[in-house]
Amino acid sequence: MGTNTEERYGVGYLEERQISPRWPALMTHLVNVVALLSVFYVTWWIFQDPRGIFRLYTPYVGYMYTRWLLIILIWMVYIFQFWPMRRSQLDSWHPLLKAAVAIPVAVLIMMLVIHGFFHGLLGNYGIAYFDAERTKDLPRMTQFFAEEYAALAILMFAALASWLAPAWVVGMERAPWQNEKQPVQGITILVVTFFIATILYFVTMHPHMGILYYPWQYFTSIAPPYWEEFANTVSGNFHISWIMCATVVVWLVETIWERYPFRMIENAWMRRLATFFGILAIAWAFHLFLYFAQELFIGETIRGTRNDNAPDWRWLHVGEMMIFMLLPALYINFYCGNWPKKFSTPVNLFVRTAITFTAGVALMVFYYNISHLVLGTQRGISQPEQFPMIPTIWLINIMLVHHWYMDNWPAWRKVATVAAPVAASAVSNAPLAAQPIGSAAG
Amino acid sequence: MADNDNSITRRDFTKGVAVGTMAGALGTMGIYSYSPLAKQHFVKAPAAKENIGEVKSVKVTNISETSWFDNKVLMGDIKGAGGLLVNQYTYNWAPFTQPKGQLGKGSYEDGMKILRPLIPNKLDEAWAYQLENAVNPTNGGGFAALIEVEALDGKITRILLDSGWNFDWMDKAFKREGIDKLLADGKIDYFVLSHEHFDHFWGAPVVFKYGPTVRTLYPKGFYPEGMDYLKAAGHRGELIETKPGLYKLFPGAALYNFATPIICRVFGEQSLFFNVKDKGLVTVTGCCHQGILQFASVAQRAVETKKLYGIYGGLHVSPFDEWDPKYDDLVAVFKKWGFEKVGCNHCTGILTARKLIEAGIPVIQGTARNGTKDKAYLGNGDQIVFAMNDVVDIAAAATQGAASAAPAAAGGGMKY
Structure with missing residues (x-):
């Protein structure tokens, strides 16, 4: 045929597609928000709501599925770049058809990972607490808590993976496998990030699980955990806090910060390392500062008590506060074309960050005032079964599918896909400033 | 070329300074947050302590701790x-x-x-x-306790804390401990509902069957169902809704209402405390979803008292025998709070009671009768007394792991 027929799958797809709003800005966003929230509410009612059908918000079982759906979507799009979906399918299929294919695939992978890998393999041949069927009949255990504990351990794994997988793309720019074709590149990054997540799981969350059972599992975990003095608690929520901060900062860097200022570093490996560890440094700054902010706002912690004065809850709440910041950041990037863009980069970033943080706080206040009425969660901010990360990540999952697979349909429509000007691998590895991910026009 | 490579525009310089400053500020913010300097920002407001008076003794009879079997x-x-x-x-x-x-x-x-x-x-x-x-x-079983408070002049005031769940079980438990007669004779001065949970509240008709006019206090936060049930259950006396914060009951006794969210869609819990002369504060709780140390901390700031002396009630740690490492935080620091006499019930959890005992906390053990399965905490029919003439040997209690309890029906038995 004489033409280059090499399959690119989704490499550069998000950067190259052109989508435009169907209506004036206000109407477009109104329709979009109503559509997103409608899908969110219907699916929440069906799967999560304690008053709904499946009632997965037990809370940990629903939390586990929500977390794993997130990381699998990230794998499919960020690590595997839509492979094995062909470029022609991404370009020509109706958004609903793409979502109808992607969602079942994501759910299938999620079920395989949770029930096959964690319950079946790890739970039966390695670490008992991953499989509730194995632990439910142990002394003082009930089926309910056996499932909750297994779900907790499995979702902690997802928390680590949902930081590391995108961090390898954003921070390490897929190096040193950036020139590999899919699926080799995806499999490699998946294996590497999963391997690192496993190590981190053992040094962050396994000691938490080790003292979850009586007596403490001295021979198999560090008990009490090594962070006790620093964190003023033996709870692994201390780690959840910084891991969630890192997860959110990855996306802030990738979206509204356009990888600035790290992208200014010309040396590739210096830039990669600075971005990867810079994200971690910023995350730790938030981790410590937001804990301190709570002490200023609520009061000093009382170790050993419950709810909002307990150190373990305060650490958890750091992560919850951060996730509220992520929602507006993603909205600005996905649906507002990373507005504003008319100023210098630092000013643009500052304005977006200010909007994100203001909207995040407003969302948080809104959530805690209405969640018990509409989502079936408990009143108040610190009830032990109150996990705002579940509905927020549930909504983020919907936004990811909507933006990645559905081209922001129906409020936007795809008008064209611009041909890649350079080799596919080069496009996908360039700093994001050269290839804005959110091409939606506000 | 070399000149060009090394040159920097004013704009780039300004941007660099701005970014560097922001990054530095962010980093400093994080480090400062964990430094000792951060502590200086904490507000140390002087506690506005109220004098609620003193009592001579507080005797708690555990009518039923078996919330479920x-x-x-x-x-x-x-x-x-x-x-x-x-x-x-x-x-x-x-x-x-x-x-x-x-x-x-x-x-x-x-x-x-x-x-x-x-x-x-x-x-x-x-x-x-x-x-x-x-x-x-x-x-279903239920939780209820009788609290008999002896004033400094010897007058006895009786409080019924909670009403249990299962009508049949609670009726028999009330009869076993003589609560039916006390209610019928008007000798229960206050019926305090700690919170709206099934095992503490749904047995209310049994209370009102014997004492329909008993003065009843419930915490703000009851749902419409709970409010309707209070009336439908047959209550015809004074009904008092307590607001979050301190509520003085009578000299030496007070309630504290916590606007705390609780599982099974319940909101708000109130607990009792008593100021025992020469000893200090005694807290008596139903479940204590707000956290026992939270309650102790608040009580300590709210009223004038010598020290934290005793606890009876649910410490709400592991009522389902579940666990979470954060509960180990409680076990780790409990001793530092200085409680000299600790009586637990079902909401504490057998596991927690055992861990507290292992940690050297002076937990009073029970007799495991009338349906109670374990001696790790005070069971059905057991009593605990906090009195101004108490002699508590903390060292001995810690060494032995725990003291033993006396059957209520045995004419008093040992006092603790």
Whole structure:
């Protein structure tokens, strides 16, 4: 045929597609928000709501599925770049058809990972607490808590993976496998990030699980955990806090910060390392500062008590506060074309960050005032079964599918896909400033 | 070329300075947050302590600590209904079941259609219906305690804390401890509902059957179902809703209401504290979902007292024998709070009681009778007394792990 027929799958797809709003800005966003929230509410009612059908918000079982759906979507799009979906399918299929294919695939992978890998393999041949069927009949255990504990351990794994997988793309720019074709590149990054997540799981969350059972599992975990003095608690929520901060900062860097200022570093490996560890440094700054902010706002912690004065809850709440910041950041990037863009980069970033943080706080206040009425969660901010990360990540999952697979349909429509000007691998590895991910026009 | 490579524009320089400053500020913010300097920002407001007076002694009789009989059955129901946040009135548990009630598919209104005409005077008939139709009706028990407070002048004031759950079980427990007669004779001065949970509140018709006019206090936060049930259960006396914060009951005694969210869609809990002369503060709780150290901390700041002396009640740690590392935080620091006498009940959890004992906390053990399964905490019919003439040997208690309890019906037995 004489033409280059090499399959690119989704490499550069998000950067190259052109989508435009169907209506004036206000109407477009109104329709979009109503559509997103409608899908969110219907699916929440069906799967999560304690008053709904499946009632997965037990809370940990629903939390586990929500977390794993997130990381699998990230794998499919960020690590595997839509492979094995062909470029022609991404370009020509109706958004609903793409979502109808992607969602079942994501759910299938999620079920395989949770029930096959964690319950079946790890739970039966390695670490008992991953499989509730194995632990439910142990002394003082009930089926309910056996499932909750297994779900907790499995979702902690997802928390680590949902930081590391995108961090390898954003921070390490897929190096040193950036020139590999899919699926080799995806499999490699998946294996590497999963391997690192496993190590981190053992040094962050396994000691938490080790003292979850009586007596403490001295021979198999560090008990009490090594962070006790620093964190003023033996709870692994201390780690959840910084891991969630890192997860959110990855996306802030990738979206509204356009990888600035790290992208200014010309040396590739210096830039990669600075971005990867810079994200971690910023995350730790938030981790410590937001804990301190709570002490200023609520009061000093009382170790050993419950709810909002307990150190373990305060650490958890750091992560919850951060996730509220992520929602507006993603909205600005996905649906507002990373507005504003008319100023210098630092000013643009500052304005977006200010909007994100203001909207995040407003969302948080809104959530805690209405969640018990509409989502079936408990009143108040610190009830032990109150996990705002579940509905927020549930909504983020919907936004990811909507933006990645559905081209922001129906409020936007795809008008064209611009041909890649350079080799596919080069496009996908360039700093994001050269290839804005959110091409939606506000 | 070299000149060009090294040159920098004013704009780039300014941007670099700005970015560097922001990065530095962010980093400094994080480091400062964890530094000792951060502590200087904490507000140390002087506590506005109230003088609530003093009492001579507080005697607590555990009428029933057996909130439910089988943990696996209860958690099976909670799991089957959809988890810890499902509305408790929808379980089709007794006494609100529909005919042939299915787990998690009931409603208060439907349950009350049958129950309303039967309470409080036809409790046997009401319970017979529950046995036929409710989900696991025989698993319910309930929590209730009698608190007898001796004033400095010797006057006795009696408080009934909570009403349990299972009509049949609570009726028998009330009769065993003589609560039925005390209620009928008007010798219960206050009926305090700690919170709206099924095992603390749903047995209210048994209380009102014997004492319909007893002065009743409940915490703000009851749902419409709970408010309706209070009336339907047969209460005709003074009804007081306590607001979050301190509520003085009588000299030496007070309630504290915490606006705390609780599982099974319940909100708000109130606990009692008493200032025992020469000893200090004694806290008595139903479940203490707000956290026992939270309660102790608040009480310590709210009232003038010598020290934290004693605890009786649910410390609400592991009532389902579940665990979380954060509970180990409580075990780790509990001793530092200086409680000299600790009596636990069901909401504390057997596991927690054991861990506290292992940590050298002076937990008073029970006698494990009248349906109580374990001696790790005070059981049904056991008593604990906090008195100004108490002699507490902390060292001995810690060495032995715990003291032993006396049967209430045995004419007093040992005092602690």
